[in-house]
Amino acid sequence: MDGLALLNGMSQDELATFAQSLLHENGIKWGDLERAVADHVGRPLTREDRKFLGKQISIHRCNLLSTERSAVLLQLSKEEVGPSQILVVTSYTHNYTIGSVCSNINQQYCERHGYRFLEDVMPLAEMKALIKPRKFCGWHKIHLLLSLLERVKTNQDDVQYMVWIDADAIVIDHTIKLEDIVSQGKGRDLMIAEDQAGLLNTGVMILRVCDWVKAILEEVWETKRYFLVRQYEQAALERVLRKRFEGIELVCPFHSFCENGPSGVKYFPHVSVFPGSMLNSNVHKSVAKDAEGKLKKNHKLTSASFLYHPYGCKQKLQRLSTVIKFAKLDDGLDPDTISQVSFDDGKTLTAQLCRT
Numbered sequence: 001m002d003g004l005a006l007l008n009g010m011s012q013d014e015l016a017t018f019a020q021s022l023l024h025e026n027g028i029k030w031g032d033l034e035r036a037v038a039d040h041v042g043r044p045l046t047r048e049d050r051k052f053l054g055k056q057i058s059i060h061r062c063n064l065l066s067t068e069r070s071a072v073l074l075q076l077s078k079e080e081v082g083p084s085q086i087l088v089v090t091s092y093t094h095n096y097t098i099g100s101v102c103s104n105i106n107q108q109y110c111e112r113h114g115y116r117f118l119e120d121v122m123p124l125a126e127m128k129a130l131i132k133p134r135k136f137c138g139w140h141k142i143h144l145l146l147s148l149l150e151r152v153k154t155n156q157d158d159v160q161y162m163v164w165i166d167a168d169a170i171v172i173d174h175t176i177k178l179e180d181i182v183s184q185g186k187g188r189d190l191m192i193a194e195d196q197a198g199l200l201n202t203g204v205m206i207l208r209v210c211d212w213v214k215a216i217l218e219e220v221w222e223t224k225r226y227f228l229v230r231q232y233e234q235a236a237l238e239r240v241l242r243k244r245f246e247g248i249e250l251v252c253p254f255h256s257f258c259e260n261g262p263s264g265v266k267y268f269p270h271v272s273v274f275p276g277s278m279l280n281s282n283v284h285k286s287v288a289k290d291a292e293g294k295l296k297k298n299h300k301l302t303s304a305s306f307l308y309h310p311y312g313c314k315q316k317l318q319r320l321s322t323v324i325k326f327a328k329l330d331d332g333l334d335p336d337t338i339s340q341v342s343f344d345d346g347k348t349l350t351a352q353l354c355r356t
Contacts, residue, residue: 019056033057055250062247065269076187076208081179083114085160088178091120091144092167093127093137098317099167104332105324109171115178116159120144136232138202141166142221145207149214159209166203168316169280169309172327176306181279182206184265188272189213193280194255195234196312199248200241200273202234203309204280212270216240246271257301277302282311286326287319 022036037053038045045053088110092099103119110117124137131139141164152159163178165171185191189208195201207213216237223236242249246268253261256275266273276283281304310319324331 061245069269073187081160081182085158086178087116087159088163089118090165090167093124101331102170105170105329109174112174134227139233142217142233146217152209162207164205172308173306185272189270191272193274193276199238203311277305280307280309284308284323286322
């Protein structure tokens with residue numbers, strides 16, 4: 001033990017209990033809490049001490065939020081969602097061939113189950129103009145989702161959930177219904193999967209049409225520190241959720257594929273976080289590098305069961321082609337042209353695509 005835990009023979013757990021007891025006194029401010037704990041331990045607080053107290057505040061606020069939300073969550077978890085109340089959304093630029101291939105497959109999935117499907121395709125210059133001064137095109141999903149939320153509200157549409165799917169992701173098991181995934185989310189406003197590098201991956205998101213989601217996306221959109229920083233809107237979302245005391249940073253280890261990591265869905269006041277294999281995974285058993293590498297190195301990193309999304313991977317179109325063939329999906333390509341297609345980067349293949 002170090003920092004606070006070394007003082008006066010008190011354990012860190014005892015000091016945490018003391019801090020929590022102070023926090024339960026309504027209206028206590030950070031400065032008052034800091035002084036009270038300093039008096040309790042008999043010395044000024046160090047940087048590590050303040051970090052420890054910050055964590056206690058996050059735990060306290062997250063617990064309060066969970067208590068406040070419990071009745072609402074119970075009610076929401078019992079709601080039934082019809083197929084026509086689900087809108088699946090994707091977007092990409094004209095020069096992004098992968099988007100056309102994936103969109104075709106995902107649209108077939110939506111048609112099978114009666115979900116609405118929106119494919120927003122535009123010139124690259126137009127997308128960059130929409131997200132300016134941001135440069136990474138992943139920001140466009142935030143812009144588009146905010147626009148759609150406003151449109152649904154204005155038109156008094158009966159859409160209850162919007163499902164965002166990145167342009168390089170495909171549903172591989174068309175028998176799995178989105179309604180069942182929503183049910184597993186247990187009434188949360190945002191359903192999302194773990195990332196392998198950070199905590200959350202925004203490549204696939206299920207969002208309830210509500211004021212909380214709108215407020216979150218607006219805050220993400222305005223988080224300037226991530227406009228030009230890697231992980232972009234993904235890192236911005238994590239920051240916003242921490243500021244709102246969802247508690248995602250309090251789960252350690254966080255990832256289900258880590259040693260001693262939690263299994264199954266993780267539930268927070270407004271958010272449910274799924275293991276990648278259940279919602280959004282860049283690992284599939286049909287891809288040799290995955291089967292021979294990642295799946296063997298970590299037995300808990302399992303193959304995608306619902307949706308495959310080769311984020312962070314090279315040769316995306318080649319990987320997608322392998323998974324598409326394995327899953328026996330109709331990719332919309334003319335079989336006579338597939339052998340002529342180079343799957344190196346997917347940037348210059350538009351002319352070779354032929355819809356069947």
